[in-house]
Amino acid sequence: xxxxxxxxxxxxxxxxxxxxxxxxxxxxxxxxxxxxxxxxxxxxxxxxxxxxxxxxxxxxxxxxxxxxxxxxxxxxxxxxxxxxxxxxxxxxxxxxxxxxxxxxxxxxxxxxxxxxxxxxxxxxxxxxxxxxxxxxxxxxxxxxxxxxxxxxxxxxxxxxxxxxxxxxxxxxxxxxxxxxxxxxxxxxxxxxxxxxxxxxxxxxxxxxxxxxxxxxxxxxxxxxxxxxxxxxxxxxxxxxxxxxxxxxxxxxxxxxxxxxxxxxxxxxxxxxxxxxxxxxxxxxxxxxxxxxxxxxxxxxxxxxxxxxxxxxxxxxxxxxxxxxxxxxxxxxxxxxxxxxxxxxxxxxxxxxxxxxxxxxxxxxxxxxxxxxxxxxxxxxxxxxxxxxxxxxxxxxxxxxxxxxxxxxxxxxxxxxxxxxxxxxxxxxxxxxxxxxxxxxxxxxxxxxxxxxxxxxxxxxxxxxxxxxxxxxxxxxxxxxxxxxxxxxxxxxxxxxxxxxxxxxxxxxxxxxxxxxxxxxxxxxxxxxxxxxxxxxxxxxxxxxxxxxxxxxxxxxxxxxxxxxxxxxxxxxxxxxxxxxxxxxxxxxxxxxxxxxxxxxxxxxxxxxxxxxxxx
Numbered sequence: 021x022x023x024x025x026x027x028x029x030x031x032x033x034x035x036x037x038x039x040x041x042x043x044x045x046x047x048x049x050x051x052x053x054x055x056x057x058x059x060x061x062x063x064x065x066x067x068x069x070x071x072x073x074x075x076x077x078x079x080x081x082x083x084x085x086x087x088x089x090x091x092x093x094x095x096x097x098x099x100x101x102x103x104x105x106x107x108x109x110x111x112x113x114x115x116x117x118x119x120x121x122x123x124x125x126x127x128x129x130x131x132x133x134x135x136x137x138x139x140x141x142x143x144x145x146x147x148x149x150x151x152x153x154x155x156x157x158x159x160x161x162x163x164x165x166x167x168x169x170x171x172x173x174x175x176x177x178x179x180x181x182x183x184x185x186x187x188x189x190x191x192x193x194x195x196x197x198x199x200x201x202x203x204x205x206x207x208x209x210x211x212x213x214x215x216x217x218x219x220x221x222x223x224x225x226x227x228x229x230x231x232x233x234x235x236x237x238x239x240x241x242x243x244x245x246x247x248x249x250x251x252x253x254x255x256x257x258x259x260x261x262x263x264x265x266x267x268x269x270x271x272x273x274x275x276x277x278x279x280x281x282x283x284x285x286x287x288x289x290x291x292x293x294x295x296x297x298x299x300x301x302x303x304x305x306x307x308x309x310x311x312x313x314x315x316x317x318x319x320x321x322x323x324x325x326x327x328x329x330x331x332x333x334x335x336x337x338x339x340x341x342x343x344x345x346x347x348x349x350x351x352x353x354x355x356x357x358x359x360x361x362x363x364x365x366x367x368x369x370x371x372x373x374x375x376x377x378x379x380x381x382x383x384x385x386x387x388x389x390x391x392x393x394x395x396x397x398x399x400x401x402x403x404x405x406x407x408x409x410x411x412x413x414x415x416x417x418x419x420x421x422x423x424x425x426x427x428x429x430x431x432x433x434x435x436x437x438x439x440x441x442x443x444x445x446x447x448x449x450x451x452x453x454x455x456x457x458x459x460x461x462x463x464x465x466x467x468x469x470x471x472x473x474x475x476x477x478x479x480x481x482x483x484x485x486x487x488x489x490x491x492x493x494x495x496x497x498x499x500x501x502x503x504x505x506x507x508x509x510x511x512x513x514x515x516x517x518x519x520x521x522x523x524x525x526x527x528x529x530x531x532x533x534x535x536x537x538x539x540x541x542x543x544x545x546x547x548x549x550x551x552x553x554x555x556x557x558x559x560x561x562x563x564x565x566x567x568x569x570x571x572x573x574x575x576x577x578x579x580x581x582x583x584x585x586x587x588x589x590x591x592x593x594x595x596x597x598x599x600x601x602x603x604x605x606x607x608x609x610x611x612x613x614x615x616x617x618x619x620x621x622x623x624x625x626x627x628x629x630x631x632x633x634x635x
Contacts, residue, residue: 533552
């Protein structure tokens with residue numbers, strides 16, 4: 021054991037540090053006990069449903085049921101005859117007793133009386149108990165092992181992801197509070213190794229609990245008839261999801277230290293809500309299907325299909341997953357395709373999160389992403405999203421590609437808001453840039469860089485030009501796709517108008533954020549988030565309160581919100597261009613104000629430096 025720890029320490033000192041703090045007998049015993057209790061709880065919830073004597077002879081698991089089915093059919097036929105006789109008299113009393121009082125002495129009443137006697141005799145026959153040795157327990161277990169496997173799988177990945185993120189965020193917050201995170205930064209280890217040590221070491225007890233649950237999970241899978249390689253592929257997807265969400269948790273923890281003790285609850289709570297939302301989300305053949313890739317439950321229907329049973333009654337079935345497509349490729353046709361795509365998806369986005377983590381680890385002052393990285397992220401996102409947008413729309417959801425475009429633009433809008441926060445330098449960095457970096461030309465590593473190049477690629481320059489580039493990258497594939505639509509010109513016109521309105525709103529938000537971050541108040545990030553949130557939420561809320569809807573008087577104000585699509589049906593192109601012109605003026609005023617402030621800061625700093633030099 022000591023040699024193994026030494027080898028781990030040589031490979032990753034941070035992992036050894038985490039293990040030493042948690043690898044204690046008492047902790048391992050508690051984790052194993054909690055895991056066993058959880059498994060017993062799941063098993064008990066199913067054992068409560070096991071058929072025991074007395075058990076009705078018509079129950080699904082009575083071996084005599086088939087021989088009694090003809091009697092049940094006969095009972096249904098007699099009940100139908102009684103019902104027809106009662107209704108043929110033109111009177112529909114609530115039950116047979118009332119009818120007999122109504123039709124007493126008639127031939128129909130006598131006939132109904134005889135039929136009721138036969139029905140009663142058949143009812144007694146069908147209400148018998150199944151003999152104790154006639155209960156088919158083997159069939160019950162065959163039907164329930166898939167359900168037990170699914171229940172263990174769902175509980176397992178939900179606990180791993182939510183509790184694991186809580187532990188990681190809480191650990192990072194404790195390191196930050198104790199000041200030990202700065203010591204870690206001074207170590208010669210790379211950021212990747214330190215974060216890998218955290219991910220492997222901090223949720224150690226959770227991994228112990230998962231290992232203890234593994235034999236029962238495997239046994240349930242084998243008993244259900246699921247092949248080994250399919251179960252293994254599920255484990256690979258769960259590992260991929262842990263890598264993605266745990267990396268995201270570390271990034272969240274490094275960015276929200278100002279939330280203090282609320283951090284872990286907020287982070288793990290958001291993960292839990294997100295998983296629940298995604299797990300219950302159906303495949304809609306729209307860009308929103310992109311979200312389903314984040315849940316390991318997307319693989320469960322394929323595993324259950326190997327048992328020869330339908331997945332309809334089990335949780336998180338994701339709807340028409342078998343007809344899932346990406347760029348018309350039959351993504352959902354086989355479980356192998358889904359596993360491969362989901363693993364690539366997790367790998368791609370985990371890589372970008374690790375890049376952001378490394379930047380935050382190297383410097384607290386650095387932005388989460390460089391501008392070059394943001395362009396690549398936007399390009400990856402646009403391509404992945406377009407793959408889901410171009411698939412044939414689901415007739416029960418929408419018959420128009422316009423709905424898919426709206427869904428794609430909504431997700432793109434949120435990505436651009438995240439990039440806005442990830443690229444925005446803080447006030448001090450902007451002041452330094454305004455003082456030294458906004459000169460017409462400068463030399464950097466022997467290469468002359470213009471202001472425009474600096475605005476596009478520079479690390480410390482304002483984000484406005486970078487957001488324009490990101491908007492172009494995000495919308496260019498969609499524009500090309502719109503042109504290829506086999507739709508009337510009016511639909512394409514509406515699509516382009518909505519796209520331009522949303523992107524202009526993003527650029528106004530970017531200017532607003534940059535201006536807010538130049539304020540002197542210490543809560544600049546809070547004010548920036550509040551101002552953008554108000555700009556996006558208050559107008560539609562106010563319009564709703566005032567009962568102003570698209571198509572009514574003043575309904576054109578909806579064009580200024582994140583949901584302009586309904587209002588676009590009631591306005592012509594000239595009005596849209598007029599509104600775009602108004603937004604362009606707002607954008608210009610905010611740009612002029614930002615330029616003025618940056619120039620003022622640069623001049624003030626230069627004057628102060630010159631005054632200090634003269635004195």
